[in-house]
Amino acid sequence: MPIDFAAKKALFHLPEGVIYLDGNSLGPMVKTAPAAVDRVVQAEWGELLIRGWNKAGWMAQPAALGNRVGKLIGAEPGTVVLGDTLSIKVYQALASALEMTPKRRVILSDTGNFPSDLYMAEGLCRTLGGQYRLKTVAPEEAMAAIDETTAVVMLTEVDYRTGRRHHMADITARAHEMGAITVWDLAHSAGALPVDLAGAKADFAVGCTYKYLNSGPGGPAFIYVAPRHAEVARPALSGWLGHAAPFAFDLDYRPGAGIERMRVGTPPVLQMATLEAAMDVWNGVDMAEVHAQSLRLQDQFIKGVEARVKGLTLATPRSHLMRGSQVSFRHPEGYAIMQALIAEGVIGDFRAPDILRFGFTPLYIDEDDVARAVSILARIIDYGTWDKPEFKARAAVT
Numbered sequence: 001m002p003i004d005f006a007a008k009k010a011l012f013h014l015p016e017g018v019i020y021l022d023g024n025s026l027g028p029m030v031k032t033a034p035a036a037v038d039r040v041v042q043a044e045w046g047e048l049l050i051r052g053w054n055k056a057g058w059m060a061q062p063a064a065l066g067n068r069v070g071k072l073i074g075a076e077p078g079t080v081v082l083g084d085t086l087s088i089k090v091y092q093a094l095a096s097a098l099e100m101t102p103k104r105r106v107i108l109s110d111t112g113n114f115p116s117d118l119y120m121a122e123g124l125c126r127t128l129g130g131q132y133r134l135k136t137v138a139p140e141e142a143m144a145a146i147d148e149t150t151a152v153v154m155l156t157e158v159d160y161r162t163g164r165r166h167h168m169a170d171i172t173a174r175a176h177e178m179g180a181i182t183v184w185d186l187a188h189s190a191g192a193l194p195v196d197l198a199g200a201k202a203d204f205a206v207g208c209t210y211k212y213l214n215s216g217p218g219g220p221a222f223i224y225v226a227p228r229h230a231e232v233a234r235p236a237l238s239g240w241l242g243h244a245a246p247f248a249f250d251l252d253y254r255p256g257a258g259i260e261r262m263r264v265g266t267p268p269v270l271q272m273a274t275l276e277a278a279m280d281v282w283n284g285v286d287m288a289e290v291h292a293q294s295l296r297l298q299d300q301f302i303k304g305v306e307a308r309v310k311g312l313t314l315a316t317p318r319s320h321l322m323r324g325s326q327v328s329f330r331h332p333e334g335y336a337i338m339q340a341l342i343a344e345g346v347i348g349d350f351r352a353p354d355i356l357r358f359g360f361t362p363l364y365i366d367e368d369d370v371a372r373a374v375s376i377l378a379r380i381i382d383y384g385t386w387d388k389p390e391f392k393a394r395a396a397v398t
């Protein structure tokens with residue numbers, strides 16, 4: 001059955017007068033989230049206290065929600081678990097992957113990767129005594145740069161800045177052919193486009209839930225380990241909840257079965273409640289249809305901007321095959337223009353040095369929103385209303 005996008009939009013709370021084109025950074029709240037949190041706080045934490053771990057299912061929730069997220073990314077049942085933040089999950093996946101390719105010393109990534117992923121890799125290399133090296137190449141060169149020295153190919157499928165999309169299956173196949181392991185970051189993929197981890201034979205994948213999966217600020221991240229590695233991958237962050245028997249309180253660590261070993265410590269139960277509420281939105285939703293609609297909205301935006309707005313250069317590839325769910329334009333005064341847009345209720349974001357970023361999330365953005373966003377952007381540029389000191393002062397979060 002085709003998605004009723006208007007009905008989906010009604011499930012979200014969007015502030016009056018706001019056109020929200022930043023779901024790629026922080027997804028909006030689903031209307032059921034406050035009641036879900038209230039229930040967990042009052043009826044579970046308040047009344048059950050410590051009994052909530054068993055009676056309210058808090059202990060089983062990271063894997064149960066993992067299966068729901070897993071369905072959106074083509075993961076086999078029992079291969080995804082929630083917890084921690086994405087930076088932590090990147091570290092964990094990378095450390096496990098490196099142990100599986102013990103003779104090699106190079107982590108390959110690209111210059112479009114999100115800095116935290118690169119910083120985590122650098123930090124891990126230092127911890128491992130400097131024998132390992134992080135090598136970054138331009139995104140278009142990633143595939144060709146895989147060779148017999150590559151231990152791990154660590155890439156974010158959709159570039160956070162330009163929205164450029166890697167071909168996951170082809171790069172994974174090339175990595176395997178060269179004897180390397182893959183770690184895919186799905187921060188800008190999960191909930192944005194169809195992902196087929198099993199079909200692509202991905203080894204490890206990680207992602208966050210506060211962007212396209214709408215779990216709210218600080219929502220838990222997820223990690224995927226392919227079934228063929230599940231009992232082999234050794235968790236570098238060997239916390240007690242990843243132990244085979246956490247409540248045996250053994251002095252020695254024994255990894256838990258399969259994906260359970262990728263848990264670290266106590267899960268964020270309140271934030272799991274907002275994620276659980278947000279996951280209901282995806283019932284019966286076909287990701288291919290979501291992405292197709294996103295591409296239509298993106299095309300409408302690109303066409304409108306190119307016809308009516310001067311001075312902006314498209315940074316996102318034109319090919320649909322190489323696009324995620326966002327459109328980026330470059331402008332030397334991008335920061336001030338974005339602040340002027342936000343002041344008029346069109347919320348996107350800015351990424352240094354010159355990128356204006358707009359997310360097109362069809363579950364709560366429609367053609368009217370896109371048309372209005374184009375008009376407001378055109379007005380701001382035509383009248384130069386961005387050129388004010390108040391729009392040039394940088395805030396801590398851009």
Ligand SMILES: *Cc1c(COP(=O)(O)O)cnc(C)c1O
Nearest residue numbers: 085086087114116156160185187
């Ligand atoms: C958003 C994002 C992160 C953020 O990591 P956190 O630990 O959740 O702050 C990391 N990597 C990528 C690719 C991202 O897009």
